[in-house]
Amino acid sequence: MVWQKLALAVCLLAVWTVGHARDCGDGQIEISGQCCNTCPPGTYMEKFCSDRLQSVCSPCPTGHFSDQHHTFDRCEPCRVCQQENSEKCTATTDATCSCRSGFLCSDSICSSCEEDKCVTGEERKRIDVPSGAGLMKYSYQCEPLCSEHAYFDTRDNTCKPRIECSAYGLAERFPGNKTHNSVCDKPDMRRDDGSTSSVILGVGFVSLSVVLLLFLSYTCVKNQRKHTENRSPVRAASTNHSEFHLSKEESGLHLISQAESKDSNSLDQVHLEQVTSC
Structure with missing residues (x-):
């Protein structure tokens, strides 16, 4: 008898629920016996519906979002990232966080970051630890590759x-x-035992001495040649009389002397011919 009454109550509840569900359309919900409109994503319910007015929805303020139809009187606050945003928060979507190079996410939503301590030659092993509300905490271990x-x-x-x-x-x-x-x-x-170093030092010293000697010899020969070249023009000037140039007066006197010498020779030749004829 008890089971029959319980079954009847369940059936009546199901019929009542279906009847009310049929009375409200899509995007509506029954509140206090009345079908009220739900607020779409990106808005919140500023005023609930009444006997005379329907629900009043307003846009989410900056830094808040709603991603589904609802009847809440406020939007959800956007996620705050510790380092970087993979995707920025909008009126209909929450922010997606990420970590900079050299850091790792410490949970499934990357709300915080920790330094990557693994180096080259090591592989990173992640350990997942449930922490409630669908959030998963991460811890890492570095193992040799x-x-x-x-x-x-x-x-x-x-x-x-x-x-x-x-x-x-x-x-x-x-x-x-x-x-x-x-x-x-x-x-x-x-x-x-140091013998190799001694040999290297000895060879180096001898080589340096030879190079220095060759350099000094070259310098002496070069200076001697310069000295010889500087003295040669003086000797040539002192021995080569044909290269001297006489002045005009000296040239005239030289010509007169040559003429007188020729005349004297001519007279001597005539006198000699006369004596021979006698």
């Missing part, structure tokens, strides 16, 4: 085994790390 005896080659973007210097009978200069291979000490690079 390669095994203990390998390194991450950034050029080939892959893990490679590190060289074991002892396997080749060589000393190890650098043990290698997460991103660099080991460096072995070659036999010709090992330290000696």
